[in-house]
Every structure is written in structure tokens, then in C-alpha cells.
Amino acid sequence: MxxxxxxxxxxxxxxxxxxxxxxxxxxxxxxxxxxxxxxxxxxxxxxxxxxxxxxxVQVCETCGNIDSASPCTICTDTRRDPSVLVVVEDVSDLWALERASVINAAYHVLGGTLSPLDGVGPDDLNIAGLLKRTAKGEIREIILAVNATVEGQTTAHYITDQLQEQAKELKVSNPAYEPIRISQLAHGVPIGGELDYLDEGTLLQAIRSRKAFE
Amino acid sequence: MxxxxxxxxxxxxxxxxxxxxxxxxxxxxxxxxxxxxxxxxxxxxxxxxxxxxxxxVQVCETCGNIDSASPCTICTDTRRDPSVLVVVEDVSDLWALERASVINAAYHVLGGTLSPLDGVGPDDLNIAGLLKRTAKGEIREIILAVNATVEGQTTAHYITDQLQEQAKELKVSNPAYEPIRISQLAHGVPIGGELDYLDEGTLLQAIRSRKAFE
Missing domain, CATH: 1.10.8.420 (RecR Domain 1)
Known part of the structure; x- marks a missing residue:
């Protein structure tokens, strides 16, 4: 009943x-x-x-974003700098960065992180699509905006290796080729964060990456 | 952006x-x-x-419940006792009682409580519909399952007055008419409730309505 x-x-x-x-x-x-x-x-x-x-709604065939059009609103936005590519794990990360309006660049959504225990290998992520984009020679910087987790960092290392390998190959066919700059998000104390509640890893990074007081 | x-x-x-x-x-x-x-x-x-x-989905014209049919699944359920009518404020209260499977009766949804400050008078509630149902003489008991709030209790008192007035009129035309029994939910300590967290009103009712220990 x-x-x-x-x-x-x-x-x-x-x-x-x-x-x-x-x-x-x-x-x-x-x-x-x-x-x-x-x-x-x-x-x-x-x-x-x-x-x-x-x-x-569909997945953008260029960057992996979700939108009503493919290529998506972000990929077709001519006011963005197409030479900078922000690599994120998930669409929700892309949305978070866009909400914060912190960068006016293009994106690439991996669709997850490498996780051997869960059976997620490089072929399960959109890494081939990323290398296809970087091979075109228009991208000057890759920002690895992955989560600060073990899986995120493993994925970041794997992608960096792949990009460096690709750069070597491109250099062979074109000696003037300039390798892409690879960067990652800064680690440290989050704004509003209290030291007492932060883990040791974060505090270590915050000390190591300390800057001159402004 | x-x-x-x-x-x-x-x-x-x-x-x-x-x-x-x-x-x-x-x-x-x-x-x-x-x-x-x-x-x-x-x-x-x-x-x-x-x-x-x-x-x-529509509102049941008999009881005020929400369903895909009117009269609703409950009103047309022949296994229920149509002589007992549970009066509730809202459809969510009806659902709560049905989930608990505590009574196999018919319902009447008022659609709110009397609240002069918010401009809610008797005509804004489905009270006329209730009196129309009780006038037929088939209902033997009305359980006023309204919330234990000031508005709920005010509404319960108003409905009781209306039912008693109707009973008087029905008695005039039919001296054998038996007035409808009107009851309300018991007040007391909720199951699992700790006395320390209960308000004084509840504790007072729990003491006043105390029963022989079983």
C-alpha cells in the first residue's frame, strides 16, 4: 500500500x-x-x-565540454586565447573555473583520471584528443588544472611525459619547433583558510612556494 | 561570461x-x-x-489529494473504510500517514490552515468540501490530523465548530441523526525522543495524557 x-x-x-x-x-x-x-x-x-x-545536449568533439552545440560555446568563442589550453578532469572543473572567471582560455576535458586500480588507463581518457590538438602547433601553454589528488597528479605526470615525447618528435621534423610550456595550479593555503585545519602537505607547499610579502 | x-x-x-x-x-x-x-x-x-x-496529474475533486486520476487512487480504493475521514493540512501529510500505514481510511486535504495574518480564511481552505462530504451521513468519525501548531489547532477548532453546527441542523430534519465523532492525534513524546530536547508544551501533554504502564 x-x-x-x-x-x-x-x-x-x-x-x-x-x-x-x-x-x-x-x-x-x-x-x-x-x-x-x-x-x-x-x-x-x-x-x-x-x-x-x-x-x-552533447559532448563537444573538440574539448569534451557538454553543450547544445559541438564545437561548444567555449571552443567557438573568438574572444578567448586559443594558445592557452586548460586541462581539467571533469566538466564540473571547467564550470568551476569559468564561474570564477579566472582565465580566458580554451579547455580540454579528460573525462577522469588515470586509476589502475579502477581499470582506468590512458585510452579511457581523452588524452589522444589532447595530443591531436597540441600537434597542430597553435598551443603555447598547457595548464594542468587537475585535482591535487594522487590520481590527479599521476595523470598530470603522464600527460607531461606524453607532451614531451611529442615535442621531441615534432622537433625532428621541424628544428624550429618551440616546445609547449606546461604549468600546474599553485598549491597553498586557500583564501579564508585557517592553518590549524590544513593538512601537512598543503602547509609544506605553502612554505616551499612562499612569496615576498606585498 | x-x-x-x-x-x-x-x-x-x-x-x-x-x-x-x-x-x-x-x-x-x-x-x-x-x-x-x-x-x-x-x-x-x-x-x-x-x-x-x-x-x-491533477487534484482529486473529492478529497484534494494529488493523483493521475480524479477521484484519486485512495478515494476509489474499496478496501478502505469510507466511514472514517482523516483531515490533513497538506498532501504531504497524507503521504506521511500513508507511508506509515497507520490507518486504512479516507482523507480530506484542507490545502493549508487558517491564518488571518496571511489572509487565509475558511473560504481559502477546502472546508466547504468537507462539510459537503459529512452532510451525506456516511462518515462516522473525523480524525483531525492537523499539525500541532497554533494555526493547525485554530483550524481544528474552527472545523469542529462547523461540524457541530451542521450536526444540529441535521438533527432538526432527522431526529435519529447521530453526530460524527471528532478526534485528534495524541500529543506526547515522539518514539526515540529524548526528554531533554523536548519543549515544555510536549512534556506537559505527555504528563497530562499519561497512561497505565504496560
């Missing part, structure tokens, strides 16, 4: 909503009720937005 | 998701990304479930 409290159609909606990250069975019910009570203001437009997403 | 990180279609989806209860702008983005990444398993069926909800 309790499984069909609200009729099969609403129960189905609740069941699907409960699979969204951050929602459980109870909050899914609250969301379903809120949607139904605000049918014209919320349920109808959200249903429509999802239909559009189903139809139009 | 930051407002169109992910293209207008996805941004629109995120904006609508952020209006769901319990979700903020950040979690809405996470949900949108999760939906897009799990297109076939989640986005497509959820989009379809919402389309069905838009088309079919």
Missing part, C-alpha cells in the same frame, strides 16, 4: 528524482510535490528544459 | 533545478551534470515522467 501512496505516475517521478545526487526518498517526495503544486511556474518549464537537454 | 558557462540550454536547466526545494545554485549544477552524464538511464526517463506529470 505504502509503495503507491500517490498513484503510479507520481511514484515513478519520485523514484527517479530520488536518484539525483543530494536527494533521498524523502526530499524527492518534497520536490515532486513542489513541482506538482507549481505546475505552470516550475514543472512545465523544467519538463521542457529537460526535453531540450535530451534532444540537444 | 560566468552566466553562460555551459551554454544557454544547460544554464536554463540549472536555473530551474535551483528552484527546487533543498537545491541551491551549486547543487543544481551538480544535478544537471549528473542528468546529462546519465542521459539514457536518468535524464530521458525523468523527462518522460515529468511530461506525464504535466499531462495527467
Amino acid at each position: 505504502a509503495s503507491h501512496v500517490a498513484g503510479p505516475d507520481i511514484e515513478k517521478l519520485i523514484k527517479l528524482l530520488a536518484r539525483l545526487p543530494g536527494l533521498g526518498p524523502r526530499s524527492a517526495r518534497r520536490v515532486a510535490l513542489h513541482l506538482i503544486k507549481n505546475k505552470d511556474q516550475l514543472l512545465v518549464p523544467l519538463s521542457e528544459a529537460m526535453r531540450v537537454a535530451v534532444e540537444k | 560566468a552566466s553562460h558557462v555551459a551554454g544557454p540550454d544547460i544554464e536554463k536547466l540549472i536555473k530551474l533545478l535551483a528552484r527546487l526545494p533543498g537545491l541551491g545554485p551549486r547543487s543544481a549544477r551538480r544535478v544537471a551534470l549528473h542528468l546529462i552524464k546519465n542521459k539514457d538511464q536518468l535524464l530521458v526517463p525523468l523527462s518522460e515522467a515529468m511530461r506525464v506529470a504535466v499531462e495527467k
Whole structure:
């Protein structure tokens, strides 16, 4: 009886909503009720937005971003500097950097990190696509904006090796070839961070990378 | 720039998701990304479930419940006792009682509580509908399962007055008429509740309504 409290159609909606990250069975019910009570203001437009997403949203074949167009809005944005490529693990990282408006460059989404234990090897990530882009010779800098985790750093090292190998090969066919500059995000104390709550690794990096007081 | 990180279609989806209860702008983005990444398993069926909800879900004209049919699944359930009517403020309260499987009766959803300060009077609630149902003479008990708030109790008192007035009138035309029994939920210590964390009102009710130890 309790499984069909609200009729099969609403129960189905609740069941699907409960699979969204951050929602459980109870909050899914609250969301379903809120949607139904605000049918014209919320349920109808959200249903429509999802239909559009189903139809139009795709992975950008250039950078791996998610958008309604491929190449995506970022790849086709002529106000961006195409010579700088920010390499990220996931679309959510790309979004985080864009929200912060910290760099006006192009992106490359790897789609994960190397993780031998989980069976994720180089072929499972979009590394071949990255090397194809760097081979064209238009990119001057690669910023490895991966997470500061073991997997992220392993992936960063692997990509650096691959890029250096590619640079050697390109140098053979073109002696004037200038290798791409490879950089990574700075480590240190996050803004607003209290030293007491930071791990030793972060404190070590913060001391080692210390700068002249401004 | 930051407002169109992910293209207008996805941004629109995120904006609508952020209006769901319990979700903020950040979690809405996470949900949108999760939906897009799990297109076939989640986005497509959820989009379809919402389309069905838009088309079919309606308010039951008998009890005020929300369902794909009117009269609703509960009102048409012949295994329920139609002589007992549980009066609740909101559909979410009906769902909560049904989940607990504590009573196999019919329901009546008021759609809120009396709240003069917010301009909610008797005509804004489904009280006329309730009196129409009780006038038929088939209901033997009304359980006022309203919240234990000032507004809930005010509403319970108002409904009780209305039912008693109706009983008087019905008695005039039919001297054999038996008035409907009106009851309310018991107040007391919730199961698992610690006395230390309970308010004085609850403790007072728990003492006043104390029962022989079983």
C-alpha cells in the first residue's frame, strides 16, 4: 500500500528524482510535490528544459565540454586565447573555473583520471584528443588544472611525459619547433583558510612556494 | 561570461533545478551534470515522467489529494473504510500517514490552515468540501490530523465548530441523526525522543495524557 501512496505516475517521478545526487526518498517526495503544486511556474518549464537537454545536449568533439552545440560555446568563442589550453578532469572543473572567471582560455576535458586500480588507463581518457590538438602547433601553454589528488597528479605526470615525447618528435621534423610550456595550479593555503585545519602537505607547499610579502 | 558557462540550454536547466526545494545554485549544477552524464538511464526517463506529470496529474475533486486520476487512487480504493475521514493540512501529510500505514481510511486535504495574518480564511481552505462530504451521513468519525501548531489547532477548532453546527441542523430534519465523532492525534513524546530536547508544551501533554504502564 505504502509503495503507491500517490498513484503510479507520481511514484515513478519520485523514484527517479530520488536518484539525483543530494536527494533521498524523502526530499524527492518534497520536490515532486513542489513541482506538482507549481505546475505552470516550475514543472512545465523544467519538463521542457529537460526535453531540450535530451534532444540537444552533447559532448563537444573538440574539448569534451557538454553543450547544445559541438564545437561548444567555449571552443567557438573568438574572444578567448586559443594558445592557452586548460586541462581539467571533469566538466564540473571547467564550470568551476569559468564561474570564477579566472582565465580566458580554451579547455580540454579528460573525462577522469588515470586509476589502475579502477581499470582506468590512458585510452579511457581523452588524452589522444589532447595530443591531436597540441600537434597542430597553435598551443603555447598547457595548464594542468587537475585535482591535487594522487590520481590527479599521476595523470598530470603522464600527460607531461606524453607532451614531451611529442615535442621531441615534432622537433625532428621541424628544428624550429618551440616546445609547449606546461604549468600546474599553485598549491597553498586557500583564501579564508585557517592553518590549524590544513593538512601537512598543503602547509609544506605553502612554505616551499612562499612569496615576498606585498 | 560566468552566466553562460555551459551554454544557454544547460544554464536554463540549472536555473530551474535551483528552484527546487533543498537545491541551491551549486547543487543544481551538480544535478544537471549528473542528468546529462546519465542521459539514457536518468535524464530521458525523468523527462518522460515529468511530461506525464504535466499531462495527467491533477487534484482529486473529492478529497484534494494529488493523483493521475480524479477521484484519486485512495478515494476509489474499496478496501478502505469510507466511514472514517482523516483531515490533513497538506498532501504531504497524507503521504506521511500513508507511508506509515497507520490507518486504512479516507482523507480530506484542507490545502493549508487558517491564518488571518496571511489572509487565509475558511473560504481559502477546502472546508466547504468537507462539510459537503459529512452532510451525506456516511462518515462516522473525523480524525483531525492537523499539525500541532497554533494555526493547525485554530483550524481544528474552527472545523469542529462547523461540524457541530451542521450536526444540529441535521438533527432538526432527522431526529435519529447521530453526530460524527471528532478526534485528534495524541500529543506526547515522539518514539526515540529524548526528554531533554523536548519543549515544555510536549512534556506537559505527555504528563497530562499519561497512561497505565504496560
